[in-house]
Amino acid sequence: MKILGIPGSLRRASINRALLVSARALAPAGVELVIDDLRPIPMYDPDLDDPAALAPVEAFKQRIAEADALLIATPEYNYGIPGVLKNAIDWASRPAYRSVFAGKPCAIVSASPSLMGGVRAQGQLKQVLLGMAAEVFPHPEFAVTQAGHKLHDGELGDEPTREHLAALLVALRAWVQRRQAGPSQSEPGL
Numbered sequence: 378m379k380i381l382g383i384p385g386s387l388r389r390a391s392i393n394r395a396l397l398v399s400a401r402a403l404a405p406a407g408v409e410l411v412i413d414d415l416r417p418i419p420m421y422d423p424d425l426d427d428p429a430a431l432a433p434v435e436a437f438k439q440r441i442a443e444a445d446a447l448l449i450a451t452p453e454y455n456y457g458i459p460g461v462l463k464n465a466i467d468w469a470s471r472p473a474y475r476s477v478f479a480g481k482p483c484a485i486v487s488a489s490p491s492l493m494g495g496v497r498a499q500g501q502l503k504q505v506l507l508g509m510a511a512e513v514f515p516h517p518e519f520a521v522t523q524a525g526h527k528l529h530d531g532e533l534g535d536e537p538t539r540e541h542l543a544a545l546l547v548a549l550r551a552w553v554q555r556r557q558a559g560p561s562q563s564e565p566g567l
């Protein structure tokens with residue numbers, strides 16, 4: 378199973394990217410997590426017709442299309458999702474309702490130095506994903522609060538949080554497998 382990890386931050390020392398690096402290390406058997414990079418994506422401009430500028434967008438869409446699921450690690454900026462992430466999503470959201478997001482299983486995580494851990498941005502991102510007919514992983518929010526204490530040197534060091542993240546990945550794998558098995562499979566409780 379191929380999971381595309383999308384960090385909603387361009388920062389070299391991003392704690393959300395670090396969260397994905399730890400998720401990649403903790404991924405259960407059969408799951409390959411590849412971490413994307415939104416840096417090459419230009420600002421959304423539907424009039425942009427320079428093939429060189431559009432190539433990163435097409436490549437990004439292709440990576441989403443080829444993934445069995447997405448794991449988006451979003452920072453929270455002013456109670457919302459960062460423009461960098463929204464910009465990339467907007468590019469990949471066309472054509473509306475028939476884009477690479479339509480029916481795509483998507484899970485969300487976040488990390489923040491705050492006591493809220495970015496949950497407000499998660500709520501906003503969920504709404505955006507639903508607006509593109511993506512399938513949102515029905516799981517309680519996974520938010521790394523006070524991340525300065527838990528994420529060091531690009532790694533999640535806090536053991537309870539690592540265990541929680543590992544369990545989330547196992548649940549995500551099971552959910553994606555059930556979906557791939559077909560609609561007759563009933564969803565067990567969370």
Ligand SMILES: Cc1cc2nc3c(=O)[nH]c(=O)nc-3n(C[C@H](O)[C@H](O)[C@H](O)COP(=O)(O)O)c2cc1C
Nearest residue numbers: 386388391392393452453454455456489490491495
């Ligand atoms: C413009 C801006 C707005 C921010 N607003 C919030 C916020 O609303 N809530 C929050 O928890 N953290 C907020 N932060 C702090 C970020 O959570 C923190 O910078 C975090 O490290 C960003 O994620 P990253 O390390 O993955 O880039 C804000 C940071 C910036 C730069």
